[in-house]
Amino acid sequence: MKGVTAIMEENLPKVTIITLAYNVEKYIHQCIKSVLDQSFTEFQWVILDNGCTDGTSEILEEYAKKDKRIKLFKNKRNSLIYDEPNVNEFTQYIENLDTEYYCTLDSDDYIHKDFLKELYEIAKLNNADISVCAVHIFEDENPQAVTIRYCPDFCTKDITKIGDIFPQIYNCFRPMWGKLVKTEIIKKTAKYIAENNIKVTNGADTINCIQYLRFSNTLVAVNKELYYYRTRNDSLYNSNIGKDRYMAYLKIYTESKSLLESWNKLDNNNLNFIASMLNYSLIYCVYLAANVTRGSIKERIEVITAILSDKSVREILNDSGLLFDLIDECIKSLNRIAKRSAN
Numbered sequence: 191m192k193g194v195t196a197i198m199e200e201n202l203p204k205v206t207i208i209t210l211a212y213n214v215e216k217y218i219h220q221c222i223k224s225v226l227d228q229s230f231t232e233f234q235w236v237i238l239d240n241g242c243t244d245g246t247s248e249i250l251e252e253y254a255k256k257d258k259r260i261k262l263f264k265n266k267r268n269s270l271i272y273d274e275p276n277v278n279e280f281t282q283y284i285e286n287l288d289t290e291y292y293c294t295l296d297s298d299d300y301i302h303k304d305f306l307k308e309l310y311e312i313a314k315l316n317n318a319d320i321s322v323c324a325v326h327i328f329e330d331e332n333p334q335a336v337t338i339r340y341c342p343d344f345c346t347k348d349i350t351k352i353g354d355i356f357p358q359i360y361n362c363f364r365p366m367w368g369k370l371v372k373t374e375i376i377k378k379t380a381k382y383i384a385e386n387n388i389k390v391t392n393g394a395d396t397i398n399c400i401q402y403l404r405f406s407n408t409l410v411a412v413n414k415e416l417y418y419y420r421t422r423n424d425s426l427y428n429s430n431i432g433k434d435r436y437m438a439y440l441k442i443y444t445e446s447k448s449l450l451e452s453w454n455k456l457d458n459n460n461l462n463f464i465a466s467m468l469n470y471s472l473i474y475c476v477y478l479a480a481n482v483t484r485g486s487i488k489e490r491i492e493v494i495t496a497i498l499s500d501k502s503v504r505e506i507l508n509d510s511g512l513l514f515d516l517i518d519e520c521i522k523s524l525n526r527i528a529k530r531s532a533n
Contacts, residue, residue, distance in 0.1 A: 202288065202289065203232050203233050203234040203259070203289050204230075204232040204233065204289060204290050204291065204310060205230075205232065205233040205234075205289055205290065205291045205292070205293060205306055205310060205370065206233065206234050206235075206236055206287050206289040206291070206292050206293075206373070207225060207233055207234070207235045207236065207293055207294070207295055208236050208238075208284070208292065208293070208294045208295070209221070209235065209236070209237045209238070209294070209295045209296070209297050210237075210238045210240050210296075210297065211237060211238065211239055211240060211242060211246055211250060211297035212240040212241065212242055212246070212268055212270075212297070213242050213243060213244045213246060214242075214246055214297045214298045215242075215244040215245040215246045215249065216298075217297065217298040217420065218246055218249050218250070218297055218298075219249065220300050221295065221296075221297055221298065221299060221300050222249075222253050223300075224300035224301045224302075224303070224305075224418075225295065225301065226253075226257060227303050228301075228303060228304075228305065228306050228307070229303050229304050229306075229307045230304075230306035230307035230310055233259060233289075233306060234259050234260075234261060234289065235259055235260045235261065236261045236263070236280075236283060236284070237250055237254070237260060237261070237262050237263070237297075238263050238264070238265065238276060238277075238280050239262065239263065239264040239265065240265050240268050240269060240270070240276075241264075241265045241266060241267035241268040241269070241271075246297075247264070250262055261283065263276075263277055263279055263280035263283070264277065265277050265280075270391060273391075285377075285380075287373050287376075287377075288373070289373055290372065290373065291310065291313065291370040291371065291372055291373060292370070292371050292372070292373045292376045293306075293309075293367070293369060293370050293371065294366045294367045295367060296367055296419070296420075298330075298420050298422065299367065299417065299418055299419050299420055300418050301416060301417055301418065302414075302415070302416040302417070302418070304416065305323070305416040305417060306370075308323065308412060308414060308416055309321040309322075309323060309369070309370045309412070309416070310370060312410050312412055313370055313410060315410075316345050316347075316408060316410045317408060318345070318408045318409060318410040319349075319371065319372045319375050319402075319405075319406035319407055319408050319409065320369055320370065320371050320372070320375070320402060320403075320406050320408075320409045320410070321369060321370045321409075321410045321411070321412070322341055322362050322363075322368060322369040322370075322409070322410075322411045322412075323341060323368055323369070323411070323412050323413075323414050323415070323416040323417060324338060324339060324340050324341045324368075324412075324413050324414055324415045324416070324417075325338070325339040325341075325365075325367075325368045325415065325416075325417045325418075325419050326338060326415040326417065326418045326419065327339060327419045327421060328418065328419070328420060328421070329420075329421050330420050330421060330422045330423075331422075331423070338415060339361050339362070339368075339419075340413055341359075341362045341411045341412070341413050342355070342358060342359070342411060342413060343411060343412060343413045344409075344410070344411050345408075345409070345410040345411070346408065346409055346410075347407060347408045348407070349403060349406050349407050349408070349409055349453075350453040350454070350455065352403065352409065352453075353450055353453040353454075353455025353460065354455065356450065356455065356460050356463065357459070357460070357463045359411070360463070360467070362411065363396070363399040363400070363402070363403065364395065364396045364399065365395045365396075365399070365419075366395040366398055366399060367395075367417060367419070368416070368417040368419075371402050372406075375402055375405050375406055376402075378401075378405040379398055379401040379402055379404075379405060382401050382404070382405070383397070383398070383401065388441065388445075390434070390437075390438035390441055391434065391435075391438065392434075392435045392438050392439075393435075393438035393439055393441070393442050393471075394438070396442050397438075397441065397442060397445060400442070400445045400446055400449050401445075403449060404449055404452065432489075432493070433492065433493050433496045435475055435478075435493075436471075436472055436475045436493070436496065436497045436500070436503075439468055439471040439472060439475065440468065440500070440502060440503060442467075442468070442471070443464055443465070443467070443468040443506065446464045446467075447461070447464060450464075461510075462510050465506055465507060465509070465510035465512060466510065466512065468503075468506060468507070469507055469510075469512040469515060469516055472497055472503065472516055473515065473516060473519045475493070475497065476493075476494055476497060476516070476519050476520055476523045477519070477523065479491075479493040479494050479523060479527075480494075480522075480523035480524075480526045480527055481526075487527060487531050490527055491524065491527060494520050494523055494524060497516070497520065498516075498517065498520050503516075
């Protein structure tokens with residue numbers, strides 16, 4: 191006869207899904223339906239209403255009343271926009287998670303009905319710290335414009351071997367979504383980030399994923415499109431042009447370098463690769479500064495000049511032969527800003 195503890199453990203959800211929702215009234219129904227229709231049902235869904243000002247809050251509250259697997263929390267206003275901590279009840283709930291695995295889902299995205307089933311089963315089969323899948327990326331304005339972020343089928347019980355295919359696997363570990371991660375790895379990552387005082391907004395997903403790899407041993411990947419990622423021109427990510435954005439990209443570079451060094455995999459190929467990713471991210475940052483509608487002309491110019499004048503950026507890109515590309519984009523962007531301000 192089973193004891194009370196054994197019965198309680200059997201009834202615990204196996205996976206926690208985390209979602210932060212902000213003004214996604216147009217998309218949240220599709221997101222919710224994709225979760226509640228999962229073929230794997232042993233999950234809980236922790237949703238943080240991040241200060242929504244449209245009809246999203248009412249939709250979330252209605253679903254939470256109907257399904258006990260939904261645990262709903264609410265910030266009074268957006269923690270990212272106002273740089274404020276999340277409501278304490280949410281933070282404590284996350285800190286005390288006791289499910290086996292953890293995953294994230296953006297509130298304007300959705301998942302395949304077998305997302306949890308496929309990733310949980312393959313993770314359990316291999317006792318994996320992380321299981322990851324391919325991602326179907328589509329444009330909100332043009333859903334037929336599709337990009338597939340492929341993930342090669344593989345399993346390794348020696349995480350350092352990832353260093354041998356780092357450029358091929360890197361894109362799978364830029365976002366936190368599209369994967370299951372053991373909850374104990376999540377907690378180790380949170381502790382590492384707190385102890386090392388790592389504070390980033392843009393790029394936080396990649397910073398977290400780098401630490402997931404740091405604290406993991408076994409990784410399994412399946413090349414199936416199980417996560418559907420929506421790109422939106424009006425998303426918060428694509429409208430933030432603050433100077434801290436480029437500094438986050440620089441932090442991603444240094445953390446990637448540190449990870450590869452810890453694996454003894456920092457060869458020229460990997461070093462040039464992470465430098466190229468830094469260059470790509472900085473060029474995108476410069477592009478946003480020149481083209482997004484938010485921010486004054488002064489703020490846009492300050493972002494670009496801050497990037498150009500950063501000694502670490504110049505040294506890294508110069509050593510990799512990429513500095514000219516960044517300078518060229520900066521000059522073009524400054525000219526575009528000047529022309530628009532003159533009109």
